[in-house]
Amino acid sequence: MPETLMKGDITTPLRKEPRGASSLVEVGEVPLLIFGGEKVKTGAQASVVEQVDDHSVTWIFVEAMGPPDVDKRKGFVNARFLVDEGAGVEVVEAFNPFTTQVSREDFASICYQQATALGTNVAYLYALAFVLSGDQWTATDVKTDDPADAPAIGVYRFTKETWATLIATPEATGIRTDQIKFPAVQCIVAAIVAVKAADLLTATITDRGLNSVDLFLAHLFAGTDGFGAVASARVFQANNIDNTQKANAVLGAIFPNADAATAFFKLNKSIFNATGSATIKQVLERCAAKMAAGFDEVRRFAHEIEPNLFGDGVPAGPNDPLSGGEEFSGTQTVTGIANGMDRRQFLSELKNTALVRKLADMVKGEVGWGAPTDTKFVQAETAFNRAQARDHSLARALWSKADNIDHGYYQGGAHGTYSRPVTAAEFEDFLKNYLPALVAGSNRSEALLGFIATGNASPPVSTQQYAKGTRGGDLPTAIPNHPESYFLEGPFKVPAKKLHGGESIALPVGASGPISAHGEPPEYMDGDTVGSGPVGGKFNVPAGTPISPASEHQTITFSNGKKIDTNKLVAGQFLGFFNDLIEREAPVRDLGCFGERPNNRSQHPRGLAIDWAQTDRDVVAHDVRQWIDSHREVLRKLERRWGISGGENWTDKDTGHFSIEIIFGDAHLRAARAASEND
Structure with missing residues (x-):
C-alpha cells in the first residue's frame, strides 16, 4: 500500500490488532500513544473494518515519525481519531515531568499545582526559583545549564547531598536521585520543604505570620535539621538579640563539621559572604532584597500571562505574611x-x-x-x-x-x-x-x-x-x-x-482572606457560540464558498488607526485582540480578513479569520515574526482571552493566521474587555 501521512486529531492509544478488544501496545506496562496534532505514517498494513453491533469501525495501522519511542509506537487506531496531514490541529502534549527545560507558563502552572496540592504559596515557589536560578532562564523558558560536578543543581539549587536527604522523606516517595535536574520534580521537593519548614517555624515564630524570608532561609538550609527550620529560627532569634552577630558564629553549630559549614557559606556567598562573615542584619536585608526582586518578577509575569494562577498570593513585600495552606474560618x-x-x-x-x-x-x-x-x-x-x-x-x-x-x-x-x-x-x-x-x-x-x-x-x-x-x-x-x-x-x-x-x-x-477580583474570563460563558470543526477551523466553510454578503460586514478601526472589514459577529473580539497587541507594541498592520479559498476549507469567506502581515502560509514580515517569537506567552494569553486560535501553535504551523474559536456572547465580550482594562 502507498505510504500516506496523516495526523492525530486527539491523543489515542495504539492497539496490537485491528479490533476494539485488542490489547494495547505497551512498554513496561505503559500504553504507547499517538498524540493530538502528531503526524504519523500509514500504509504499512492494510486497514481493517470491524463490525461492532449495528455500526462498523475502521482500524488504520500507523507508525510514529518522531520521539519518544519512535521504533515502538506502531499499531492500529480508530480512523475517527485521524485527520488529513494538512488539517489545523492544535498540538496536544502529555505532561512530562522529566524534561530539563519548560516554558515559564508551564513552570508557573507546575508551581500552582504543587502549592495547591501541598498547601503552600504559589507565588513564593515561582519567586524562589527565579531568585535562585533566574539568571539562567531565557525570555520564555525555565532552565539551568549545570555541569555534572556543579556544587548545586537545578532551578532550586539543591546540592546532591541535600537532594538525597529530602527524597528519602515519605512525601517524596518515588522521586529518584537522577531526577534532580528536572524543574517539575524539583518544584515538588521545594514545595515539600516549604510546607515542612513552615509547620516547624510556626511553633518558634509566634509573634507574626511567616514570610518569604523565613522560608527562603529554610530552603537554603533544607538539608539540615527540621528542613532548614532550625537554622531559619536561629537567624531570627539572633536578630532579636543582637543583629550585628556574624552568620558563621550563629549558624556554625547547624552543620556536622567545619568543612560542611565552609562549603555552605561559599555556595551562598551572595547572602552570607564566602566565609560567613556577614552580619545577621546583612543576611536578612539581602534575603529580603532577593525575594522582593522575585515577587516583582511574579507580578510582571502575572500581569502578562495568567493572574489567576497567583490570585492574592503575592505579598506586598518580602517581610509581609505569606498566604498558603489557609483554612476556612x-x-x-x-x-x-x-x-x-x-x-x-x-x-x-x-x-x-x-x-x-x-x-x-x-x-x-x-x-x-x-x-x-x-x-x-x-x-x-x-x-x-x-x-x-x-x-x-x-x-x-x-x-x-x-x-x-x-x-x-x-x-x-x-x-x-x-x-x-x-x-x-x-x-x-x-x-x-x-x-x-x-x-x-x-x-x-x-x-x-x-x-x-x-x-x-x-x-x-x-x-x-x-x-x-x-x-x-x-x-x-x-x-x-x-x-x-x-x-x-x-x-x-x-x-x-x-x-x-x-x-x-x-x-x-468563610475564606480566611479576600478572593481576587481580577483575572481572565472563563473559557465559555452563557450566550457563546462554539463551532464544530477542528481547532483553528471551528467555523470552517467548504472550499469555494463565496464571501459573506455586505450585511454581515463591519469595519473596525484599531487604536493605531489601521482599519479592517470583518464579520460583525466577531468585530468586538478582533478589535479587542489587536488593540491588546498594539498596547504591547506589536507592529499591527497589513491585515486581511474576508477572502475566498477555492482549494481548502477556511473561515476567511465568513470573515472569521485574520491574516497579519502574512505573504504565504507561515510566512510573515520580519518584525512581526520577531514580535510573535519573543512574546509567545503573552500572545497565548490574549488568544485565550479573545477566543482566538493562533496558527503559530498548530502542528502544521500557519504563523500570522488567527481564527475565531468561540463567537462571544455579550457577557463574554464584556468580561474580556474588563480583563484588558485590568491589565
Whole structure:
C-alpha cells in the first residue's frame, strides 16, 4: 500500500490488532500513544473494518515519525481519531515531568499545582526559583545549564547531598536521585520543604505570620535539621538579640563539621559572604532584597500571562505574611438529604481553602464553567465518590499527573485539567451554590445516570471504557456536541456510604482572606457560540464558498488607526485582540480578513479569520515574526482571552493566521474587555 501521512486529531492509544478488544501496545506496562496534532505514517498494513453491533469501525495501522519511542509506537487506531496531514490541529502534549527545560507558563502552572496540592504559596515557589536560578532562564523558558560536578543543581539549587536527604522523606516517595535536574520534580521537593519548614517555624515564630524570608532561609538550609527550620529560627532569634552577630558564629553549630559549614557559606556567598562573615542584619536585608526582586518578577509575569494562577498570593513585600495552606474560618450547618452520599469523612480536608479551590479548578478544567449545573455537580461528585470507594483522601482523588506521575488521575501540564484556574466569581459561585449541596449529600449522578459515578473520561479513554463494558453515561459540557462520559469505575475497596436524611453537618465556610477580583474570563460563558470543526477551523466553510454578503460586514478601526472589514459577529473580539497587541507594541498592520479559498476549507469567506502581515502560509514580515517569537506567552494569553486560535501553535504551523474559536456572547465580550482594562 502507498505510504500516506496523516495526523492525530486527539491523543489515542495504539492497539496490537485491528479490533476494539485488542490489547494495547505497551512498554513496561505503559500504553504507547499517538498524540493530538502528531503526524504519523500509514500504509504499512492494510486497514481493517470491524463490525461492532449495528455500526462498523475502521482500524488504520500507523507508525510514529518522531520521539519518544519512535521504533515502538506502531499499531492500529480508530480512523475517527485521524485527520488529513494538512488539517489545523492544535498540538496536544502529555505532561512530562522529566524534561530539563519548560516554558515559564508551564513552570508557573507546575508551581500552582504543587502549592495547591501541598498547601503552600504559589507565588513564593515561582519567586524562589527565579531568585535562585533566574539568571539562567531565557525570555520564555525555565532552565539551568549545570555541569555534572556543579556544587548545586537545578532551578532550586539543591546540592546532591541535600537532594538525597529530602527524597528519602515519605512525601517524596518515588522521586529518584537522577531526577534532580528536572524543574517539575524539583518544584515538588521545594514545595515539600516549604510546607515542612513552615509547620516547624510556626511553633518558634509566634509573634507574626511567616514570610518569604523565613522560608527562603529554610530552603537554603533544607538539608539540615527540621528542613532548614532550625537554622531559619536561629537567624531570627539572633536578630532579636543582637543583629550585628556574624552568620558563621550563629549558624556554625547547624552543620556536622567545619568543612560542611565552609562549603555552605561559599555556595551562598551572595547572602552570607564566602566565609560567613556577614552580619545577621546583612543576611536578612539581602534575603529580603532577593525575594522582593522575585515577587516583582511574579507580578510582571502575572500581569502578562495568567493572574489567576497567583490570585492574592503575592505579598506586598518580602517581610509581609505569606498566604498558603489557609483554612476556612467558620462553619455553616447543612442538612443531610435522604439517600444522599455521606461525605462527612472529608470535612477536615474541606477546611483547606486551597483544596476546595482545587476541587473547583478540577470541575472547570474537565467540563468548563459554562457546563450545565447538573454536569458540574456530577463532575465534583466523582472526586468524592472515587476517594470514598478507594478509601483514600479527597486530596489524592484530585491529583493530576503533575502531582503524582504514577497515581495522578487528571491530565497535568500547561494544557491539563488545572491549567485554567477558576476566576474569583467562579470560586464564589462554587462556594455558595455547589459545595454546601455536595456536603449535604448531592447524588445527581445516580439520579441522572442510574449509578454512583466514580470516574470520568473523554475519547479515546471513554471509548475504551465503554468497549470494556464499564457502566457509563454521557452528560453535556460547556462545549456543544462534546459530552463528557461518566463511569462506575473501580476498584471498590469500601461500599458507598449513604445518609438517612436530616443529619446536621458542619461545613467549613468563610475564606480566611479576600478572593481576587481580577483575572481572565472563563473559557465559555452563557450566550457563546462554539463551532464544530477542528481547532483553528471551528467555523470552517467548504472550499469555494463565496464571501459573506455586505450585511454581515463591519469595519473596525484599531487604536493605531489601521482599519479592517470583518464579520460583525466577531468585530468586538478582533478589535479587542489587536488593540491588546498594539498596547504591547506589536507592529499591527497589513491585515486581511474576508477572502475566498477555492482549494481548502477556511473561515476567511465568513470573515472569521485574520491574516497579519502574512505573504504565504507561515510566512510573515520580519518584525512581526520577531514580535510573535519573543512574546509567545503573552500572545497565548490574549488568544485565550479573545477566543482566538493562533496558527503559530498548530502542528502544521500557519504563523500570522488567527481564527475565531468561540463567537462571544455579550457577557463574554464584556468580561474580556474588563480583563484588558485590568491589565
